[in-house]
Amino acid sequence: MLAIGTLSRKTGTKVQTIRYYEQIGLMNEAGRTSGGQRRYYVKDLDRLAFIRHSRQLGFSLDSIRELLDLSDNPSQSCAEADSIARRQLRQVEQRIKRLQALKKELKRMVAECDGESVAECKVLEVLRDHSECLTNHDEIGA
Amino acid sequence: MLAIGTLSRKTGTKVQTIRYYEQIGLMNEAGRTSGGQRRYYVKDLDRLAFIRHSRQLGFSLDSIRELLDLSDNPSQSCAEADSIARRQLRQVEQRIKRLQALKKELKRMVAECDGESVAECKVLEVLRDHSECLTNHDEIGA
DNA sequence: TTGATAAGCTACAGTGACTTTAGATAAAGG
DNA sequence: CCTTTATCTAAAGTCACTGTAGCTTATCAA
Known part of the structure; x- marks a missing residue:
């Protein structure tokens, strides 16, 4: 289980930005520790990396949402x-x-x-x- | 005396944007008719044209503020x-x-x-x- | 076990440069 | 006078975050 700071470091994303992505529904709601801190799986890290890489290439968050949907349904046409x-x-x-x-x-x-x-x-x-x-x-x- | 719509048409600026420029102090507060509508002089039109042209060239509003200050004091160095x-x-x-x-x-x-x-x-x-x-x-x- | 430190939490305001909306009032022409 | 067009204010929305304040939790050494 990864803390939010780990995702932050591994993807070069500010912690607040990760929370922001959760808030707007781009990242799934993370699980929590008993004390209320977010904990992530590797698949969440991958998703965040996908988002950040797409942003670096200039895609809007709306476009990224579409791309993530496509990526989640591998049987569709490309x-x-x-x-x-x-x-x-x-x-x-x-x-x-x-x-x-x-x-x-x-x-x-x-x-x-x-x-x-x-x-x-x-x-x-x-x-x-x-x-x-x-x-x-x-x-x-x- | 020019109405705000005239400035809008002559400079390709939305009416709301002109009011916004007044609000942030980039344009002077315009005089008003008895009914409360803004009326402008040609010098206001010139100032707005300067602002819009600078924006088209990508200058930030802060830079434009500086440029307008310089333009208002013609004795300074360029x-x-x-x-x-x-x-x-x-x-x-x-x-x-x-x-x-x-x-x-x-x-x-x-x-x-x-x-x-x-x-x-x-x-x-x-x-x-x-x-x-x-x-x-x-x-x-x- | 204690205590320090780092990391995390929420909630909200701020950024830049506008745009949009709602609901009301004013001006101009016939 | 009436209708249409123009204008008004105030506030919220846009995009993609960033920053702040004031807390709480987790981790590690002593």
């Missing part, structure tokens, strides 16, 4: 898991695209700044006037 | 604004790096999936076992 992963890939690719446009714009901004007074600051000027931009970068947080 | 922009650029570059590592891993995952049953699903297998990964991708949300 197509669903595949499509979740592909969706995640598309999202990542879009974010990269957008960030690369931002990078370009920011680079231009700081390159044209010559350390003069704020009155002629290129950085502030660009921020004031979108029309000086090369790209549209219209959506925030996409 | 160095501060420059350093904020450079910091932002570094952040963007780091995020791109991390996302490119994720992209690589996700691509490999879906490429190796052949639509078999969940039991042999490569996607789930990789999620289960981090050691199958090429990269470390250790930090979440970096």
Whole structure:
């Protein structure tokens, strides 16, 4: 039987985060000692590792819930898991695209700044006037 | 005098977001009509446009606060604004790096999936076992 | 057995940057 | 005057946690 701190150390997850996962139903309710402390089996550790690894790859908790459901029913088709992963890939690719446009714009901004007074600051000027931009970068947080 | 909806349309900002910016002190408190509705000047519109454009470039509201302060005091050196922009650029570059590592891993995952049953699903297998990964991708949300 | 220390517990508030909802009031046009 | 559209406040919800306060339990050496 493993204590919560052991799971924490083995997966690099904060203790509070593990309790949070239990609270939102991503982890099963753990058994308790007579004193009320949580105790885990190795299968719980595996499940937590799966969750954390998926998070590291950028999957949302909702996607992870789906993936765990699939993982728990080994007779189903793999197509669903595949499509979740592909969706995640598309999202990542879009974010990269957008960030690369931002990078370009920011680079231009700081390159044209010559350390003069704020009155002629290129950085502030660009921020004031979108029309000086090369790209549209219209959506925030996409 | 401009109504809040006009600012909303002209800057592509939701009405609630404008009120939120007022609430956290990023926008000045607007004047009111006798009936209690907010009315704005063109300078308020400009300020909002500055905020939104900065957000589109990924600056945090805290950074934007600093940039607005600088913009309001045109006699200062531009160095501060420059350093904020450079910091932002570094952040963007780091995020791109991390996302490119994720992209690589996700691509490999879906490429190796052949639509078999969940039991042999490569996607789930990789999620289960981090050691199958090429990269470390250790930090979440970096 | 005692006592110290580490680890764990609950419950709730805070983060960032908004978005959503509910229910009410104001303004504008015909 | 009436209807429609716009606006108002206040509070809760989002995502995925993190942090805090104030306790209680477990473990190990002396």
